[in-house]
Amino acid sequence: MNNQNEFNENMTLTENQADSLKLSSSMETESPHDFNRVQELVNQLESKIQQINSNFSSNIMEKVYQKSTQDGSMKQVVEGEVYVGKNPTLAKFVGNARREMVETMKDRYFRSTSGNDKKEEESSNINMAPMNQEQLEESIPSLELTSPIPLKQNVVPNSVPLEISQPPLKPENIFDDEMEEEPVEVFGTQNSNPENLSEIYQDRGKAV
Amino acid sequence: MINNSIRELEDNETYAVVDTIPYDNGTYVYLANIRDSEDFCVRKQLKKESETILVGLDNRDEVDYALQLLVQKNLAA
Numbered sequence: 001m002n003n004q005n006e007f008n009e010n011m012t013l014t015e016n017q018a019d020s021l022k023l024s025s026s027m028e029t030e031s032p033h034d035f036n037r038v039q040e041l042v043n044q045l046e047s048k049i050q051q052i053n054s055n056f057s058s059n060i061m062e063k064v065y066q067k068s069t070q071d072g073s074m075k076q077v078v079e080g081e082v083y084v085g086k087n088p089t090l091a092k093f094v095g096n097a098r099r100e101m102v103e104t105m106k107d108r109y110f111r112s113t114s115g116n117d118k119k120e121e122e123s124s125n126i127n128m129a130p131m132n133q134e135q136l137e138e139s140i141p142s143l144e145l146t147s148p149i150p151l152k153q154n155v156v157p158n159s160v161p162l163e164i165s166q167p168p169l170k171p172e173n174i175f176d177d178e179m180e181e182e183p184v185e186v187f188g189t190q191n192s193n194p195e196n197l198s199e200i201y202q203d204r205g206k207a208v
Numbered sequence: 209m210i211n212n213s214i215r216e217l218e219d220n221e222t223y224a225v226v227d228t229i230p231y232d233n234g235t236y237v238y239l240a241n242i243r244d245s246e247d248f249c250v251r252k253q254l255k256k257e258s259e260t261i262l263v264g265l266d267n268r269d270e271v272d273y274a275l276q277l278l279v280q281k282n283l284a285a
Contacts, residue, residue: 060246067249068271073218074251074264081260082225082237082253085213090224094213097240098226101248102282105275110283 060104215239215262221247228253229277236274237262250274 085094213225223239226248230236234254241247250271251262265271 063247064249064275065268065271067217067219067247068251068265068274069268070264070266071218074262076215076217076251076262078212078253078260078262080212081235082212082215082228082262084225084227085211087213090213093242093245094224094226094240097224097245097248098238098282100245101226101238101240101275102279104246105279106283109272109276109279 057104057108061108214242217249223249227278227281229274229281231274231277236277238274238278 085091215223215225217223217239222242224242225237226240227238228235229238234252237251237253239249239251250265252265252274253260253262255261265274
């Protein structure tokens with residue numbers, strides 16, 4: 001209830017700020033000075049709203065933490081099992097309350113609700129779930145090494161030791177006899193002389 | 209007759225069971241105050257011998273984990 005009041009007060013503040021924003025925007029907004037002032041007010045409003053939202057959310061969370069964590073007085077004996085209400089009136093309340101809870105928590109646990117970000121967060125959240133010993137063993141069967149393998153047996157049988165049959169190439173050996181350097185025809189230098197161009201095209205035409 | 213879809217907790221407020229999600233050791237029970245739905249909490253239902261009890265969670269991390277399960281379940285639905 002206090003949260004609600006605080007929220008309402010803060011919202012009133014933001015409405016006042018919105019009024020001042022309207023006033024300033026109704027004034028001469030064409031000058032750069034007024035535009036900067038409006039921009040400044042918008043920025044202030046945005047930061048205020050963000051602050052209100054985060055305070056509101058953290059207040060709710062604080063209460064949830066306090067009301068949910070272990071305390072001797074919280075122990076209750078249940079006859080039978082608890083269940084979600086099926087009574088129409090209760091069911092409607094339950095549906096709305098569940099939606100509210102999820103909406104409140106969604107932003108906390110899923111920062112982005114669109115595209116790949118959400119999927120990545122979902123998968124990372126799933127990984128956060130504690131696993132028992134059985135689940136761990138099932139998920140990583142390759143690590144079930146009950147008896148360590150001696151190092152010598154780890155060598156691949158019949159493996160041939162690597163031999164270097166040829167000495168490594170030195171810079172002067174890179175262009176050996178088999179690899180003759182072909183002269184590179186650079187178009188646009190000596191051959192680009194307009195007098196030579198016709199000859200070049202004729203030669204190429206014969207070759208084709 | 210006992211109505212286990214609503215519970216009165218230690219603050220003498222009546223809470224409706226909003227959802228239940230089973231986990232390794234029991235079931236998480238999500239409760240919302242029927243007079244103020246923003247007032248909600250999580251408990252866990254455990255079976256000890258012949259007795260079923262509703263207790264608080266161990267710490268904040270467990271609350272986070274339980275709430276994540278709720279969000280995942282309901283966003284997937």
